[in-house]
Amino acid sequence: MNEPPTEVPATTPVPPRVRLLRARIAGMLPYLGPAFVASVAYIDPGNYATNIESGARFGYTLLWVIFAANLAAMLIQSLSAKLGIATGRNLAEVCRERFPRPIVWAMWVVAELVAMATDLAEFLGAALGFALLFHFPLLIGGLLTGVATFAILALERYGHRPIEAVITAFVGIIAGCYVVETVLEQPDWGAIASHAVIPRFAGPESVLLATGILGATVMPHVIYLHSALTQHRIVPRTSEEARRIFRFEVLDVVIAMGVAGLVNAAMLVMAASTFHSRGLAHVGTIEEAHRTLEPLLGPLASAAFAVSLLASGLSSSTVGTMAGQVVMQGFLHRTIPVWLRRGITMLPALLVIALGLDPTRTLVISQVVLSFGIPFALIPLIRFTADRRLMGALANHRLTTLVASVLAALIVALNLFLLWTTFAGGVV
Amino acid sequence: MTTKPFNRLLVALDGSRLAEEILPTAAGIAHRCGGELVLLHVLEAAPPEAIHGEPHLTTAEAAARYLEAVATDLRQAGIVCRVAVIAADHAAVASCIARQACAFEADVIALTTHGSGGLRGFLFGRIAQQVLQEAERPTLVARAGQRRSASLRVPVPPQRLLVPLGGEPASEQVFPLAWELARCLAAQVTLARVVPTLERLSLTESTPAVFLPTATAALLDLERQHAAEDLQRLAASAPADLAVTTVVRQGDVIEELARLAQRADLVVMTTHGRAGLSGWLAGSVAARLLERVTIPLLLVPVGERDESAS
Numbered sequence: 001m002n003e004p005p006t007e008v009p010a011t012t013p014v015p016p017r018v019r020l021l022r023a024r025i026a027g028m029l030p031y032l033g034p035a036f037v038a039s040v041a042y043i044d045p046g047n048y049a050t051n052i053e054s055g056a057r058f059g060y061t062l063l064w065v066i067f068a069a070n071l072a073a074m075l076i077q078s079l080s081a082k083l084g085i086a087t088g089r090n091l092a093e094v095c096r097e098r099f100p101r102p103i104v105w106a107m108w109v110v111a112e113l114v115a116m117a118t119d120l121a122e123f124l125g126a127a128l129g130f131a132l133l134f135h136f137p138l139l140i141g142g143l144l145t146g147v148a149t150f151a152i153l154a155l156e157r158y159g160h161r162p163i164e165a166v167i168t169a170f171v172g173i174i175a176g177c178y179v180v181e182t183v184l185e186q187p188d189w190g191a192i193a194s195h196a197v198i199p200r201f202a203g204p205e206s207v208l209l210a211t212g213i214l215g216a217t218v219m220p221h222v223i224y225l226h227s228a229l230t231q232h233r234i235v236p237r238t239s240e241e242a243r244r245i246f247r248f249e250v251l252d253v254v255i256a257m258g259v260a261g262l263v264n265a266a267m268l269v270m271a272a273s274t275f276h277s278r279g280l281a282h283v284g285t286i287e288e289a290h291r292t293l294e295p296l297l298g299p300l301a302s303a304a305f306a307v308s309l310l311a312s313g314l315s316s317s318t319v320g321t322m323a324g325q326v327v328m329q330g331f332l333h334r335t336i337p338v339w340l341r342r343g344i345t346m347l348p349a350l351l352v353i354a355l356g357l358d359p360t361r362t363l364v365i366s367q368v369v370l371s372f373g374i375p376f377a378l379i380p381l382i383r384f385t386a387d388r389r390l391m392g393a394l395a396n397h398r399l400t401t402l403v404a405s406v407l408a409a410l411i412v413a414l415n416l417f418l419l420w421t422t423f424a425g426g427v428v
Numbered sequence: 429m430t431t432k433p434f435n436r437l438l439v440a441l442d443g444s445r446l447a448e449e450i451l452p453t454a455a456g457i458a459h460r461c462g463g464e465l466v467l468l469h470v471l472e473a474a475p476p477e478a479i480h481g482e483p484h485l486t487t488a489e490a491a492a493r494y495l496e497a498v499a500t501d502l503r504q505a506g507i508v509c510r511v512a513v514i515a516a517d518h519a520a521v522a523s524c525i526a527r528q529a530c531a532f533e534a535d536v537i538a539l540t541t542h543g544s545g546g547l548r549g550f551l552f553g554r555i556a557q558q559v560l561q562e563a564e565r566p567t568l569v570a571r572a573g574q575r576r577s578a579s580l581r582v583p584v585p586p587q588r589l590l591v592p593l594g595g596e597p598a599s600e601q602v603f604p605l606a607w608e609l610a611r612c613l614a615a616q617v618t619l620a621r622v623v624p625t626l627e628r629l630s631l632t633e634s635t636p637a638v639f640l641p642t643a644t645a646a647l648l649d650l651e652r653q654h655a656a657e658d659l660q661r662l663a664a665s666a667p668a669d670l671a672v673t674t675v676v677r678q679g680d681v682i683e684e685l686a687r688l689a690q691r692a693d694l695v696v697m698t699t700h701g702r703a704g705l706s707g708w709l710a711g712s713v714a715a716r717l718l719e720r721v722t723i724p725l726l727l728v729p730v731g732e733r734d735e736s737a738s
Contacts, residue, residue: 034626034641041638081640153631164638222639229636229643234595234651241650248643256639322635 035252039259040171044316045125045309046118046216046370049286049363051264054209055271056284060195061202063268065210068199069217070261072407074253076218076378079385079396079404080226081249085242086385086394088235090228092330094390095380107376108331114220114373115324116345121216121366122317123149123349128286128359129310133303142353146346149317153338167311174293174308175259178266181296187269196265204421208368211418214411215370217264221323223377226253228326239393246394267292285360321345372415378408433605434461434612437568438534440468440525440559443485443494446572447540448580451498453694453724454538454568455507456585461612464508466532467495470524471515488513501581522558529565536726538568541718560699560727566605570724586693586723589617592685592713593659595651599698600662601730606696607667609726616671618692619662621655622684623648623676652678681713686720693723698730 054062084090089097092111096104123145130141201207229249236242270292275284286309293301321342329335352362382404388395396404437454441447458465469491485491495511502509512532516524529537537559560567591606593599610617624630626645629637637644659674666672677684689695699714714727 034645038639038641077639081643084636225636225639229640230647234647234654236650237654245643245646245650248646249640252640252642319635319638322631325632326635 035255036259037168037172038252038256039263040168040175040312041315041319042217042219042222042256042260043171043175043263043312044122044216045128045286045313045363046121046212046219046367047260047264048125048267048289048309048312049121049360050209050212050216050367051267052271052286052289052292053284053360053364054206054213055268055273056275057281058202058206058209059272059276060191060269061200062206062210062213063192063195063265064197064199065213066217066261066264066268067196069214070257070264072214072411073218074257075400075404075407076223076374076381077226077253077257078250079381079400080223080377081229081253082246082391082394083381083385084227084230085236085245085249086391088230090326090330091224091377091381091384092327094227094384096331096333098384099380104331107380108328110373110376111220111224111327111331112324114370114376115320115327116348117366117369117373118219118221118320118323119317119345120349120352121363122313122320123346124313124352124359124363124366125286126310126313126317127349127353129306129308129313132287132290132306133310138353138359139350142346142350145313145317146350148314149321149342149346150339152314152318153321153342164315167315170308170311171315174304175263175266177293177296177304178263178270181293182266182269185270185273185295187273192269207414207418207421209364211371211414212364212367213264214414215367215372215374217261218371218374220370220373220377221320221327223374223381224327224330225319225323227381228330242392242394285358286363287360368418371411375408375412375415378404378411382408432461432463433535433566433608434458434463436464436466436532436534437536437538438466438468438525438529438532440470440537440539441495441498442469443491444482445580448498449572449575450538450540450568450570450724451502451580452575452582452584453570453586454536455502455505455581455583457536457568457609457613459505459507459583460585460614461609463535464510465499465502466534467499467509467511468525468528469495469513470521470528471513472521473516488515498581501579502583505582507583520558523562525559526562534565536566536568540570540572560729564729566726566728568724568726569718571718571722574722585613585615587613587615588692588694589613589615590620590685590689590692590695591617592620592622592688592695592697592717593662594698594713595621595655595658598730602696602698602728603662603665605728607670609696610670611667615693616673617666618688619659619672619674620685620688621659621674621676622681623652623655623678624681625678628680648678652676682716682720685713685717689717689721689723695721695723695725697725697727699727700730 051066054065080091083094087094092108095107099107123142126145126148127138127141130136130144131138136144201210236245271284271289274292275281275288290302290305293305297304321338324341324345325335325338382401384390386396386401434457437458439450439454454465457463469485471485471488471491485494491513492511495513499509499511512528514524514528525537525539539559589606589610591602593602606617609615626637626641626648629644655676656674659676663672663674675688677688695717697714714725718725
């Protein structure tokens, strides 16, 4: 008697590599939320100023700079994080070990100047936020910012970041608003796509703004911070552990910078459609920028924008202060009290406010100064991460070193061009 | 470090019952480790009329009488004791205690901290922290108001030691002193390590984590694995006759250690001995733990003297 054949469900065998990839992705899923949240940390008043002024003055022209700067930042931050994992030391410490003392001191001075410029922008942004929100004079806003940043530093020493959560929420809301608005506005996607990938400038002033966008995106102090992750804690003990942590760092950087890049691009697009398309090229200031949110938030736009500016300024300012400590400790093996650093770095911002300089313009220039600081961190970083004896299994692939070197050369060339045009034609 | 690390313990007393709260532990250690106690009173240049609600010792004679009375009670319990009254002149009490520790070649300084809170405590640090900074030797310290027993002049040797360790090699400098103490006391030892969660990192550590949260979380997971391995290694290095257990927790360092301390009689740990503003800013684990536990801490100063306030 013939038995009816038993049906066996047809299954396609899953290749081991695919299984491994699925397992890896499943293992990373619980971690993804914080990476999205981290994108907020990359959005600070420096971005607000450069995005808004670029969009207002040059429309979509400089959109490609945001994407290029983001790709550059992803590469640079990944290299920095890798250096920290492989050596257990931060970039400043490795510089101290390997360079002559005068060079180390010079690098520290540059890093501190960059930290000052960073803080100038963040402090100014928060002061503007206070001033816009409560209709205070800017100087009162500045003094309030000083008090607030001291208070945040004092509270955060306990290791909790309750304020951070609130700040993240506010900046996140505004970031989300820009992305939603861009989608709802139905801009000319064809024009956006072409401007996003085809490099072009529109005169020396656009080069200045492009340099500002670069500085606001790459942020030299963040390069140092990425290498400081394993400091004070543990260093992976095996190549496999090191690679695993590095994969997470790449994930962090790509997701956070990717989201931040989209938000920055959306901000520029909204500034372009609100100001540039209406011939209001010279009204694109931070004080006016709440108008870019009016389509979605209506009368609330002004307050929401001011709160987000305040939140991002205060949050970044704390990060900037701590980054300054990391840099000084690394280069000099010394630190100053965090209160003293906080006090010193807020002086230039208060001076700018007291002199009555235009806040948006000052913010843009401060970001340009940041871009001049990038090569001082990037060139040693490329040199160290290419060194197999120092990096072991995490040493750069030759192609990575080549791409990073070309990037460094481009940034230096951009800086030199800007210096030349400034002294020859007086851009600034 | 001498071969007998508990040969002589200098106990600072100010005449109050609160200051005597360190005596049971100090006497218990001296008794079991074959050491002696030096009972010290530092006579202040302008002493207050009362301290902690009790009459203050204002003359050398009164101080000597008081110390002798304490010593007599301790001798009856079999403790070898000496007494010393020293005028502070213009030096601060903490400096004076530190100097006397050197003069008497004391291995350990023992004192109760009254935890003067408020601005003064915050700015100038507690005497215990100042002593720790200046003396550069182990300091046995207890927070006042934790012992309710009728008599404080009897030895109570600790039977359960909690040894918290950080991830840094410096924290392992607590050995071999901790092993020696455990052997003398025939005490059980718990080696503990608390790995923070992402939300509980210190300000310095959490700054890179702002940008790299998933990598930080993965790193902390890795740290927990490493911590378990490290503690096993350290437990294996203990003298064979000791009962050693290990525990790894994840969360707030101070909260978790305070929880573990509920099942211990003495905490033995290293400290950088940062006092005052810098200690407060650095969030010194020892200083913060002392505020949370009811048992004494034996703090072993290690590493370079940290002058920074970061």
